[in-house]
Amino acid sequence: MSKPVERNRAADALSVCDPVWDRLRAETEEMALSEPALASYLHVTVLHHKGFNASLAYQLAQKVGNSEVRAMQLRELFDEALRDDPSIAEAARADIVAYYERDPACHSYAQPLLFFKGYSALQLYRVAHWLWTHGRRAMALYLQSRVSELFAVDIHPAARIGKGVFIDHATGIVIGETAVVEDDVSMLHGVTLGGTGKEIGDRHPKIRRGVLISVGAKVLGNIEVGEYSRIGAGSVVLQTVPPHCTAVGVPAKLVGCAGCDKPSHEMDQMIVETDGPAI
Structure with a gap:
C-alpha cells in the first residue's frame, strides 16, 4: 500500500464526527446482509475503508480505471486530491445529501455513491478541476474524456461548480x-x-x-x-x-x-x- 493511501486512511480514521459516512456505512452493512451476491462488492467499496475519503477514492478509481491508466494509479491521484483540498470531500458529502433529499428514487445515502452515474461524474469533475487548477491539464482532460465515454456526461474541468448539486439521471x-x-x-x-x-x-x-x-x-x-x-x-x-x-x-x-x-x-x-x- 502506498504512503499517500495510508496517510489518507489515517486522516479518515481521525475524523470524530462524520454523520454522512456513519449513515452510509450502516446502510451498506444492511445492504450486504440483504443481498449476499453484492457483499464482496460492498465490502471492498465501502466496508473495508476507514472513512468516506478512502471509499470515494476507491470507487471513483474503479469506475474510470482501464488497461492504459490503472485503477491503483488513479486511486493514489484521487487520494492526493482529497488530502490536498478538503472542500472536495465536503462537496461530495453535500451532494449525497442533495440526492437523498431531492430524488424520490433515492432511498439511502449509499445509493448515489454506489449506483448513480450523475454523482460519480460530478465527483470525478471535482478531481479534474483540482488537477486543472494545479496545472495538470492533460490529466484533467483525460478524466473529462473518460467520464464522457463512460457516463455520457461532459463537464469541462475548468468549469466552477458548487456543493449540494443534484444531477438527476445525468445522461x-x-x-x-x-x-x-x-x-x-x-x-x-x-x-x-x-x-x-x-x-x-x-x-x-x-x-x-x-x-x-x-x-x-x-x-x-x-x-x-x-x-x-x-x-x-x-x-x-x-x-x-x-x-x-x-x-x-x-x-x-x-x-x-x-x-x-x-x-x-x-x-x-x-x-x-x-x-x-x-x-
Whole structure:
C-alpha cells in the first residue's frame, strides 16, 4: 500500500464526527446482509475503508480505471486530491445529501455513491478541476474524456461548480469551460450550459444558487440565471433570467415567479403560464 493511501486512511480514521459516512456505512452493512451476491462488492467499496475519503477514492478509481491508466494509479491521484483540498470531500458529502433529499428514487445515502452515474461524474469533475487548477491539464482532460465515454456526461474541468448539486439521471449533461454553477443547483438529464458559437473567452452561463433546470433545457452564452429561478423542460435560454423567476419556451420567455422559495429543493416543475416578455 502506498504512503499517500495510508496517510489518507489515517486522516479518515481521525475524523470524530462524520454523520454522512456513519449513515452510509450502516446502510451498506444492511445492504450486504440483504443481498449476499453484492457483499464482496460492498465490502471492498465501502466496508473495508476507514472513512468516506478512502471509499470515494476507491470507487471513483474503479469506475474510470482501464488497461492504459490503472485503477491503483488513479486511486493514489484521487487520494492526493482529497488530502490536498478538503472542500472536495465536503462537496461530495453535500451532494449525497442533495440526492437523498431531492430524488424520490433515492432511498439511502449509499445509493448515489454506489449506483448513480450523475454523482460519480460530478465527483470525478471535482478531481479534474483540482488537477486543472494545479496545472495538470492533460490529466484533467483525460478524466473529462473518460467520464464522457463512460457516463455520457461532459463537464469541462475548468468549469466552477458548487456543493449540494443534484444531477438527476445525468445522461447528456454538457457544462462548458467558463460555466459557473453555484451551490444547491438541481438539473435533469439533457441539460446544456454551453456557448452560442459567437463568443470567445468568458462564453458560458452563470447559474446562481438554488436554480432548477429541467429536462433537455439549453442555456447558451455568457448569461446569468438568477438565484432560485426555474428553467422549464426543453427551453432554450439566450438572455439573462432574473432571480426568483421561471423561464419557458423556445426561445425562453418569463412566465412568472419561480413557484416556490427553493425550486432546486422542491423539484416542482409544474408551470402555470402567464403572459410574459420574451428574454
